[in-house]
Amino acid sequence: MGSNGRPSEDSLIARFFAPMAGEGGLGLTDDAARLTPGPGHDLVLTVDALVERVHFLPEDAPGSIARKALGVNVSDLAAKGADPAGFLLSLALPGDWTESWLAAFAAGLAEASRDFGCPLLGGDTVKTRGPLTLSVTAVGQVPSGRMVLRTTARAGDLVCVTGTIGDAALGLKLRADPAWAAALTPDERAHLADRYLHPQPRHALATALRDHAGAAMDLSDGLAGDLAKMMQASGVSALVDLDRVPLSPAAAKAVETLPDLLDLAVTGGDDYEILCTVPEKNLDTLRKEADRVGLSLSVIGRVVSGHDRPVFRMNGLERRYDVGSYQHF
Amino acid sequence: MGSNGRPSEDSLIARFFAPMAGEGGLGLTDDAARLTPGPGHDLVLTVDALVERVHFLPEDAPGSIARKALGVNVSDLAAKGADPAGFLLSLALPGDWTESWLAAFAAGLAEASRDFGCPLLGGDTVKTRGPLTLSVTAVGQVPSGRMVLRTTARAGDLVCVTGTIGDAALGLKLRADPAWAAALTPDERAHLADRYLHPQPRHALATALRDHAGAAMDLSDGLAGDLAKMMQASGVSALVDLDRVPLSPAAAKAVETLPDLLDLAVTGGDDYEILCTVPEKNLDTLRKEADRVGLSLSVIGRVVSGHDRPVFRMNGLERRYDVGSYQHF
Structure with missing residues (x-):
């Protein structure tokens, strides 16, 4: 002492x-x-x-x-x-x-x-x-030489994410006890809160990613912003189907209660899921590897040529999220 | 933006x-x-x-x-x-x-x-x-295997330091404009202040240390405390001659003005010099290497058997500094 x-x-x-x-x-x-x-x-x-x-x-x-x-x-x-x-x-x-x-x-x-x-x-x-x-x-x-980069997404590759998107951002929002929270069961609220508090790094997928993914990054600043960063770093763009973005049952119920929450789910940070691009021929193998380690892998869109911000489509509507890094100084 | x-x-x-x-x-x-x-x-x-x-x-x-x-x-x-x-x-x-x-x-x-x-x-x-x-x-x-550790000091080895000791602690003390500062020239005060503000890492000596030193660490928490840590980690003790501890002209003048400042020089932190033990047969070679890169290397004492705190001797008096890490929580 x-x-x-x-x-x-x-x-x-x-x-x-x-x-x-x-x-x-x-x-x-x-x-x-x-x-x-x-x-x-x-x-x-x-x-x-x-x-x-x-x-x-x-x-x-x-x-x-x-x-x-x-x-x-x-x-x-x-x-x-x-x-x-x-x-x-x-x-x-x-x-x-x-x-x-x-x-x-x-x-x-x-x-x-x-x-x-x-x-x-x-x-x-x-x-x-x-x-x-x-x-x-x-x-x-x-x-040697096998680090998976942000810069190696190629037009034609599939855009994939592990797990579910938006839980952590909704879990953080829950702390303010908003009206939509009333629609959720205690278990659903606990799920979202836990996803904010306890990120689950997907390290079990590391080997499969270096063998089968094109580009990859983890989602910390929100799917829309992080995808935009990766596409920009690779000199390409992407088309994402919003209804293919995987939501947990709790997040899905929140979005059903208040549809605007979908934007929060897609732009909010702290997912700590993996965003990756996958050449189509590698998808089955990567998905099997993900299954083997107990992770879901969802295809949410495709890499396309061009330099525009990625487009998110749903019900015939298209939108671009004008978000970059959420951290402003 | x-x-x-x-x-x-x-x-x-x-x-x-x-x-x-x-x-x-x-x-x-x-x-x-x-x-x-x-x-x-x-x-x-x-x-x-x-x-x-x-x-x-x-x-x-x-x-x-x-x-x-x-x-x-x-x-x-x-x-x-x-x-x-x-x-x-x-x-x-x-x-x-x-x-x-x-x-x-x-x-x-x-x-x-x-x-x-x-x-x-x-x-x-x-x-x-x-x-x-x-x-x-x-x-x-x-x-591989050549990292220089704290635990490898052996009884009989010489205790050495690079550069000069205590400048930074005196430089920090100067900021309060103590009475003893009046005895120093503006250049001497500037030297001490600069030594606190701008540590000079001794990276030019890294190769020579791994070839010729026994144990080594950098001096961040004060010579007395850091030497005690290294000796304890190696299961040995040390005898240091206080009058062989190298002081800069500015530090020597400060100590001459107020002799108690020697304790501050020996126990104060932020030296960022190298403390090392050197088998006697390696001293000449290590010193030549230090000369070559423009660094002085001073022998200040010797590693001895035992588990007591290192002893600092001067004018027939012995003292042990009861200091450990200066950082208390």
């Missing part, structure tokens, strides 16, 4: 974080971690920061915050076809942290680390006078 | 950060970076976070903040014998950022990136309602 009665950084690390360190973390006793990539492999690196009141709420369970911080990074790796190799955590703690909060945070992080097969390699813990701020850097590996 | 008249995250990245991205950064247009390690190499990873008013002051030049954030990480890599391969930046920006601030920050970061040979690989930029918070993850590489 330090002179102010609080633990030193070293004792905090030893107690809460060292137990989940992977082999390369050297017990978190050194200044740096060691990672030995497999021969003939590239590394894939990604970083995502989460700030209290921007990316999560103070009342969220600490274990959920931890799982989300790691999950959104593992989701990025998965979309790139990379298998998780480990992560580093940078944690800025406000002065009023409690041991019970940190213990729950560490427990949630350790559980997520096991679930995602992504061991802790190292980190840094500092004080802040501001909100709790976390930054996770995740490292994955792929066989 | 977003609907609120501020640039979107994408345009901010394209304008300020994409120009400094290395090849593996893929122009910062993908969700993740790619890094291809040299065959037969291990990667070394480290992360350090910096928070405004904790690790730097709001009035510090934005370019200095950027250089420090990258420098302290490259310093960690250097101490591990690793050559920089690239870095990721996580940046939490308060709402009142200005374009001129960010432009100066990016310019300083780009310059440091070139100076240290450490290209930008990727990053994340988010909003915060709190203080500016930065987290840098740096990646380096070493030939």
Whole structure:
């Protein structure tokens, strides 16, 4: 314990974080971690920061915050076809942290680390006078030259997504207790809320993506905006059938109650599903691989030539969503 | 520009950060970076976070903040014998950022990136309602199995440091304009202030360290505390001659003016020099290598058997500094 009665950084690390360190973390006793990539492999690196009141709420369970911080990074790796190799955590703690909060945070992080097969390699813990701020850097590996990019969508390929779209955005909206929520059962509301709180990175699909997908990215800023980014990066456009965008039963009921919610589902963030393009000849194989790991894969449209924003069609109407990154500065 | 008249995250990245991205950064247009390690190499990873008013002051030049954030990480890599391969930046920006601030920050970061040979690989930029918070993850590489650890100091080895000790701690102290500062010339004060603001990572010594050092770490939390950590990690102790601890002319004059400042020099943080142990037979070669890259290397003591805290001796007096990590939570 330090002179102010609080633990030193070293004792905090030893107690809460060292137990989940992977082999390369050297017990978190050194200044740096060691990672030995497999021969003939590239590394894939990604970083995502989460700030209290921007990316999560103070009342969220600490274990959920931890799982989300790691999950959104593992989701990025998965979309790139990379298998998780480990992560580093940078944690800025406000002065009023409690041991019970940190213990729950560490427990949630350790559980997520096991679930995602992504061991802790190292980190840094500092004080802040501001909100709790976390930054996770995740490292994955792929066989050399096999990282799945955003730039490799080709006209004629199918546009596919895993899972269901819009649940997380609706789950966040639910917190304001809107009128449409009354139409949902408690289970349906819980489903949507959980999808916001607990992103499920699709790392089980990483190998299949690098074997069978054209381009891929994970959906963090909303289907419409992220698809537009991927098409732009690849120099192509896309036609999407809105009625083929997969909705969960809860989201479908919400949209049925208030049809405008479909726009929220398609533009809202935090899905953490995989958006990918697939050459038609690869679809059956990729779908079988998805089935095998318990994931649904839906074809929602097709890549087309051109440089316009992707078009979303339904009932003979066409619309382009004028959204880019939702994060404005 | 977003609907609120501020640039979107994408345009901010394209304008300020994409120009400094290395090849593996893929122009910062993908969700993740790619890094291809040299065959037969291990990667070394480290992360350090910096928070405004904790690790730097709001009035510090934005370019200095950027250089420090990258420098302290490259310093960690250097101490591990690793050559920089690239870095990721996580940046939490308060709402009142200005374009001129960010432009100066990016310019300083780009310059440091070139100076240290450490290209930008990727990053994340988010909003915060709190203080500016930065987290840098740096990646380096070493030939397999050659990372220099903390745990490999052996009794009989010499204890060495690069450069001079205590300048940064005295430089920070200067900001409060203490009485002893009057004894220093403007140039001496500027030297100390600069050493706090602009850590100089000793990456030029990385190769020589992995060839000739026993154990090594960079000095971030003060010589006394960091030496104690390294000796503890290696299961040994050390005897240090305080009068062999290298001081800059400015620091020596400060200590001459107020002898108690020697304790501050020895326990204060932010030196970012290399602390290493060296088998006696390797000293000449390591010193030659240090000379070659323009660094001084001073022998300050010797590793000894035992588990006590290192002893610092001067004028027949012995003292143990009861310091660990200075960061208390």
